[in-house]
Amino acid sequence: MxxxxxxxxxxxxxxxxxxxxxxxxxxxxxxxxxxxxxxxxxxxxxxxxxxxxSGYRNKAKWAVGGTAVNPTIGILGRDFQGIDLRRCGICEPGLLAAFPLLADAIAAMGLAPYDVARRSGELKYLIVTVSPEDELMVRFVVRSTRQLPAIRDGLPGLRQALPGLAVVSVNLHPEHKAVLEGADEIVLSDRATLPMRINDLTLHLPPRSFFQTxxxxxxxxxxxxxxxxxxxxxxxxxxxxxxxxxxxxxxxxxxxxxxxxxxxxxxxxxxxxxxxxxxxxxxxxxxxxxxxxxxxxxxxxxxxxxxxxxxxxxxxxxxxxxxxxxxxxxxxxxxxxxxxxxxxxxxxxxxxxxxxxxxxxxxxxxxxxxxxxx
The missing domain is CATH 3.40.50.150 (Vaccinia Virus protein VP39)
Structure with missing residues (x-):
């Protein structure tokens, strides 16, 4: 590869x-x-x-960096600056198609990426899962509920950009420590689980649940x-x-x-x-x-x-x-x-x-x- x-x-x-x-x-x-x-x-x-x-990962756990106007989704470098990986080749095609639109949505909502060095900003991570039917679960990991209204207001535009969007949630992660998510989840969509069709079964994935990637x-x-x-x-x-x-x-x-x-x-x-x-x-x-x-x-x-x-x-x-x-x-x-x-x-x-x-x-x-x- x-x-x-x-x-x-x-x-x-x-x-x-x-x-x-x-x-x-x-x-x-x-x-x-x-x-x-x-x-x-x-x-x-x-x-x-x-x-x-390649193209095998059904889930991306991206750190959000950059600025509210020009966010990066990917990883953080040693200097804690964002490295954009939206064309990562191990991610499924459905994820790759969604990443640019999600980055645009972050900018449109005015979500300020979390600055690790300065301990400022709100949006820490973006966690995205795609199902075999190309439906999406999108989770915004934020420090507080401060930008929750902006995310709610931006949902109609996000749904229009991503017709396969099934589940949207906000995870509250107020602490400054190296863990991916916090204990509290706020589901913003009507649906609370992502159906994953595996063999002859449909498994229902809530936002805070493990599934093989x-x-x-x-x-x-x-x-x-x-x-x-x-x-x-x-x-x-x-x-x-x-x-x-x-x-x-x-x-x-x-x-x-x-x-x-x-x-x-x-x-x-x-x-x-x-x-x-x-x-x-x-x-x-x-x-x-x-x-x-x-x-x-x-x-x-x-x-x-x-x-x-x-x-x-x-x-x-x-x-x-x-x-x-x-x-x-x-x-x-x-x-x-x-x-x-x-x-x-x-x-x-x-x-x-x-x-x-x-x-x-x-x-x-x-x-x-x-x-x-x-």
Whole structure:
């Protein structure tokens, strides 16, 4: 993949940009196998699930810089000045088409970008997600409600410029610290969730919810997990760190009389419940807003975990080790924490594994493992 921003040294986020994609994929597979060699010596590895080399990201988290008249959307340099990346080649076409119009809308609304050095201004970030149907979710991350009237007044013009605009919200992030968003979200649109059609399911994404940033590879990951679940034919499924229900809703064969999801984000759990309502038998699905790692009971025929990079940790691993689950599907974005967690659960033997390349041009990787109780 050729990237003018990378070649010019303006953005080096894609650290493997100069490495041929086939080599990237082979190196990631070798790294994953090596990381799990001691804890998964007998595992059967499938071929890696490859991604498009470019145009794969469905979500952009841009820092806003420049001025209210001439804003930049992209990243901040070492001097905290904005570097505009609106033609970033790893973003989906629907995002690339929207970026210039969103920059124009920021200028038209008179939204003052946040100046990190001076701690002045209002608009910190612009977070944009595109669905497979080219609908958009746009979130303005601001310091206060001061410019909320300007955003409301600018919505008719924004909708006219972006006919696919489905969800618009404002996130309040008053603190001066290196986190992307705050705790309070104000939805300005009639619709509060973005429908994401994945395989044969529609997942509903609220603004403050996690979803894999590579839609095509996420679909492959869910299909793989669903295939494993079909082979297992569990009577009950427990999905920990379930997000908006992607794994739970896919891994629910007819044999699963109960499917329970646990997710710390109340918004995401609500989105999962909305998604389940469209299925023929929604009553068997339960989604709760709670700490997945703090569950007192983790017993089910099949348990699924998709934790943050830190992994599930010793406490939850011990519960699973001494629990009754016959099978575990572990999806991980960090093979180091994955290896540590698998070592804590020797009674659950890794049987199959597959690498899913969610983030081409970077060293990041997603690995899914199917484990069976000895």
């Amino acid at each position: 050729q990237c003018d921003y990378f070649s010019a040294g303006r953005c080096r986020s894609c650290t493997l940009m100069e490495v041929p994609y086939a080599r990237q994929l082979a190196d990631k597979q070798a790294n994953a196998r090596a990381a799990l060699a001691e804890v998964a010596a007998d595992v059967r590895w499938a071929e890696p699930f490859a991604s498009s080399e 590579n839609t095509a590879v996420a679909a492959g990951l869910y299909r793989q997990a669903a295939g494993w679940a079909d082979e297992i034919s569990p009577g009950s499924v427990l999905d920990l760190y379930c997000g908006v229900g992607g794994f739970a809703l896919h891994c629910a064969p007819a044999s699963a009389r109960s499917v329970r999801g646990i997710e710390v984000s109340a918004d995401a759990a609500a989105g999962a419940r909305d998604s389940a309502l469209a299925l023929p038998d929604p009553a068997r699905f339960t989604f709760e807003a709670a700490d997945a790692g703090g569950q007192p009971e983790v017993d089910a025929d099949l348990v699924i975990v998709n934790p943050p990079r830190r992994g599930i940790g010793a406490a939850l691993a011990e519960k699973l080790e001494h629990g009754s689950a016959g099978h575990l599907i572990y999806s991980s974005c960090n093979v180091t924490s994955l290896a540590a967690d698998l070592a804590r659960m020797p009674s659950l033997r890794p049987r199959q594994a597959r690498l899913f390349d969610m983030f081409p041009q970077t060293a990041h990787q997603e690995v899914a493992v199917l484990l069976e109780r000895r």
